[in-house]
Amino acid sequence: MDKPRVVIIVQSKRNARVIREQLNDLLGGFICFDSLSYEEGIDSIVCADLVLVSSLVIAGQIAKYLMPGTDILVIRRTIKRESWDKLMTLPLRTKALLVNGDQEVTIETVALLYELGIKHLELIPYYPGLDPIRDVNIAVTPNEERCVPPNIERVINIGDRVVDSTTIFDILNKFDLLNKKTSEIVLSHIARIIPRSPGLSESLSLIAETKQHLGFLLDVVHEGVIAFNEEDKITLYNRLAEQIFQESAWRVMGTPLDELLSHKSLKHISTAKEIKDEVYPINGNSLVVNKYSLINKGVYSGGVITFKECNEIERLELKFRQDIKVKGHISKYVFNDIIGKSKGLSNTVTMAKRFAKSDSVILIEGESGTGKELFAHAIHNASLRKDKPFVAFNCASLTDSLIESELFGYSDGAFTGAKKGGKPGLFELAHKGTIFLDEIGDISFNTQARLLRVIQEKEVIRVGGTDVIPVDIRIIAATNQNLHELVGKGKFRRDLFYRLNILPIKIPPLRERKVDIPYLVEFFFRKKGIKEDISQELMEILQQYNWPGNVRELENCIDYLINIHSHNITRDDLPPYISEAIKPGLADRGEYPEEFRQLDVPKESVFILRVLKEAQELQKKIGRRTIGDRLKKYGFYLTEQEIRGRLKKLQAQGYIEVNKGRAGTKISAAGEDLIKTHS
Structure with a gap:
C-alpha cells in the first residue's frame, strides 16, 4: 500500500x-x-x-x-521546552532583539513567544536591512545567528521552531493513522516541546506572570537577593543585587554561584550552607549577608542569599527611632522661652548656649522650680541634634527595676508581665538625639553603675537580654541636690559625678534675680490670655517674697490671682501663705530661718513631717496629693512624684515609719525630735 x-x-x-x-x-x-x-x-x-x-x-x-x-x-509551530526554559531564566524587563531572516517570520516568532508566556521580556523585532540598535546587548534567534548584528554581547539560540503537536494530530487524523504506535510518537514529541493548546498556553502564561510578579516584588525590597538551584546556578537576581555586584542580571543568570562570588573574601558565601548576619566587604561597601539552604523532603533544592548594606540598616534603625517623635519625644522650648533679664540669668543662658554646641554631658543644678527642664529643652533645640528625639525622664522615687526597664528596655520574657517581643528603652529611643535625666541624685548605686557604662561605652544591654545595642546620645542630667556633698557622704559614685560634671550649669533661684519677677508676672498673665496691670505696691510685695518654690511657685501664685480676682488685683488678693510670710519679715531675712540651712534633710521635708504630724494627731490618713496641697501654705510646690521621693528619703533616714494596711505612715521619735528642734 x-x-x-x-x-x-x-x-x-x-x-x-x-x-x-x-x-x-x-x-x-x-x-x-x-x-x-x-x-x-x-x-x-x-x-x-x-x-x-x-x-x-x-x-x-x-x-x-x-x-x-x-x-x-x-x-502551527512552537519551540522546544529547553528553549522556553532558557528564555524564562532571563531577568524581568530584559530588552532583547528577536532576530530572524525576514520581517514576516520575525514578527510571527515574537507573537509566538508572547503567546507562550514569554511576557517578562521586551522583544524587539530585528531582521536584515534594519539599522543596529545600540542600547540592547542580548539577541534571541531561532537558528539565525548569521543575522545577529555585531554589537550584540550575548546570543540565545532557541533553535528552529518545531511543528506543533496539534498539526501532527491533524495530519494523522486526515489519513486515519492515529493508533498506538503513532500516539506514542506524538506523546514523545509533546514531551520535548511547548504545545500550543489553549489550556496549556494559559498555564504557561500563569507561570510567566507569577515569575514577572516575583521579579517586581524582589525589585522593591531593600536587599540584594540571589536565588540558586540545586546545581548552585543563579535563577533569580534582583535589581539591588545588580547594583551591589555591578553586574547585569542577564550576564549572571544561569551561571554558577561561585563565578559571581569568585573573590577570595567571598568564597565562604558560596560554600557555606547557611550564614547568619555576617558582614562582608563587596565593591567597597560593607554588607550584612544571610544565606539559607532549601531542603525539600530531605533533598537539597538550592537556596537564597540576601545582602543588605550596613548603612541601610543604620538608616532604618534611625528612622524607627525618629518615628518616636510622633509619640511626643520632641523638644518644646527654646532659649527665647526663658524669661528674665537679670545678670545672673543672662550669664547662665549665655553659658548654656555655648555648651549646646558641644556633645559633652551637661549637669544642670538648681532648686525645684527654677526651670531645669526648660533649659534642657532649649539646649537640645540649639544643638546639632535639634531635629532628633528629645526624651525626658524623671528618676525620682522610682524603684531600681522600674528605672532600669524604662531606661534600658527589656527583652522578651525578661520578667513576668513583660511585653511580648520586648521593649526598647529610652536610651534606644533617644538615639542620635538627647536624653534628659531629671533628679539624677535619686538613683541607686546599682543604676548609677549602669548609667556610667552608657556614658563611657555608648551602648546598652536590655534587662534580661545579652545583645549589646550601640547608642549615640547626648546626656543632660539635672538635680536639686548638691552632688558633690553626696559624693563626700558616699551616696553618689565619684566616677559618675566626674562624668556628669563636665559642663556644669547652675540656675540661680528666683530670690537671687528678683529683677526678673515683673517680666515673669507679665508673661504668666499673657500666657493665660489676660491683660492685667499689677499695681506698683503689689509688684513690690511680690519682689519682697523670696519664692522658695521659685518660678513654679510664682506661676501658681499668678494662676491663683487670676482665678479669684474680680477687676483690680490688690495685696489682699494674695494667697494667705505669702501674706503671712511677708508680715513677720521672713522674706527680708532670707529664704528660711538659719536653722533650716543646717538641716541634714531638705527643708521641705521638715514641713512634710509637720503635715504628717497634723494628720496623725487628727487620726486621719493622708495621701501625697493632700500633702502637696498642705505644703502650698508653707510656700512649697512639689509634684506627687517629688513628695514620694522625699517620703522615701525620710523613711531611709528613720524619721518616718511606713507600714502596710491601716497603720499607714507614722512619724518616728526621731521625726518628732526634728520637728521640735525646728518648730
Whole structure:
C-alpha cells in the first residue's frame, strides 16, 4: 500500500527543508513528505493528498498550482521546552532583539513567544536591512545567528521552531493513522516541546506572570537577593543585587554561584550552607549577608542569599527611632522661652548656649522650680541634634527595676508581665538625639553603675537580654541636690559625678534675680490670655517674697490671682501663705530661718513631717496629693512624684515609719525630735 503524499510549501528554502526533516523524523514511516518554496519557485501543478502551508497568505497564492479538491492545512509551530526554559531564566524587563531572516517570520516568532508566556521580556523585532540598535546587548534567534548584528554581547539560540503537536494530530487524523504506535510518537514529541493548546498556553502564561510578579516584588525590597538551584546556578537576581555586584542580571543568570562570588573574601558565601548576619566587604561597601539552604523532603533544592548594606540598616534603625517623635519625644522650648533679664540669668543662658554646641554631658543644678527642664529643652533645640528625639525622664522615687526597664528596655520574657517581643528603652529611643535625666541624685548605686557604662561605652544591654545595642546620645542630667556633698557622704559614685560634671550649669533661684519677677508676672498673665496691670505696691510685695518654690511657685501664685480676682488685683488678693510670710519679715531675712540651712534633710521635708504630724494627731490618713496641697501654705510646690521621693528619703533616714494596711505612715521619735528642734 502506497504512503500518503504530503507537500510542504513555505516562503524560504531553508524553512521548507527544516519542516520536511522534522516531519520525516516523526512520521516518515507512515507518510511521504516533500517540500517546495517560493524562494526556489513553483512551476508545475502540485499533486498531493495534503498540502501544508506556513500561512493563510501562501494558501491563497498556491491555489492555482493545486489539483481541485486538494486539502490545505496551515502548519502551527512552537519551540522546544529547553528553549522556553532558557528564555524564562532571563531577568524581568530584559530588552532583547528577536532576530530572524525576514520581517514576516520575525514578527510571527515574537507573537509566538508572547503567546507562550514569554511576557517578562521586551522583544524587539530585528531582521536584515534594519539599522543596529545600540542600547540592547542580548539577541534571541531561532537558528539565525548569521543575522545577529555585531554589537550584540550575548546570543540565545532557541533553535528552529518545531511543528506543533496539534498539526501532527491533524495530519494523522486526515489519513486515519492515529493508533498506538503513532500516539506514542506524538506523546514523545509533546514531551520535548511547548504545545500550543489553549489550556496549556494559559498555564504557561500563569507561570510567566507569577515569575514577572516575583521579579517586581524582589525589585522593591531593600536587599540584594540571589536565588540558586540545586546545581548552585543563579535563577533569580534582583535589581539591588545588580547594583551591589555591578553586574547585569542577564550576564549572571544561569551561571554558577561561585563565578559571581569568585573573590577570595567571598568564597565562604558560596560554600557555606547557611550564614547568619555576617558582614562582608563587596565593591567597597560593607554588607550584612544571610544565606539559607532549601531542603525539600530531605533533598537539597538550592537556596537564597540576601545582602543588605550596613548603612541601610543604620538608616532604618534611625528612622524607627525618629518615628518616636510622633509619640511626643520632641523638644518644646527654646532659649527665647526663658524669661528674665537679670545678670545672673543672662550669664547662665549665655553659658548654656555655648555648651549646646558641644556633645559633652551637661549637669544642670538648681532648686525645684527654677526651670531645669526648660533649659534642657532649649539646649537640645540649639544643638546639632535639634531635629532628633528629645526624651525626658524623671528618676525620682522610682524603684531600681522600674528605672532600669524604662531606661534600658527589656527583652522578651525578661520578667513576668513583660511585653511580648520586648521593649526598647529610652536610651534606644533617644538615639542620635538627647536624653534628659531629671533628679539624677535619686538613683541607686546599682543604676548609677549602669548609667556610667552608657556614658563611657555608648551602648546598652536590655534587662534580661545579652545583645549589646550601640547608642549615640547626648546626656543632660539635672538635680536639686548638691552632688558633690553626696559624693563626700558616699551616696553618689565619684566616677559618675566626674562624668556628669563636665559642663556644669547652675540656675540661680528666683530670690537671687528678683529683677526678673515683673517680666515673669507679665508673661504668666499673657500666657493665660489676660491683660492685667499689677499695681506698683503689689509688684513690690511680690519682689519682697523670696519664692522658695521659685518660678513654679510664682506661676501658681499668678494662676491663683487670676482665678479669684474680680477687676483690680490688690495685696489682699494674695494667697494667705505669702501674706503671712511677708508680715513677720521672713522674706527680708532670707529664704528660711538659719536653722533650716543646717538641716541634714531638705527643708521641705521638715514641713512634710509637720503635715504628717497634723494628720496623725487628727487620726486621719493622708495621701501625697493632700500633702502637696498642705505644703502650698508653707510656700512649697512639689509634684506627687517629688513628695514620694522625699517620703522615701525620710523613711531611709528613720524619721518616718511606713507600714502596710491601716497603720499607714507614722512619724518616728526621731521625726518628732526634728520637728521640735525646728518648730
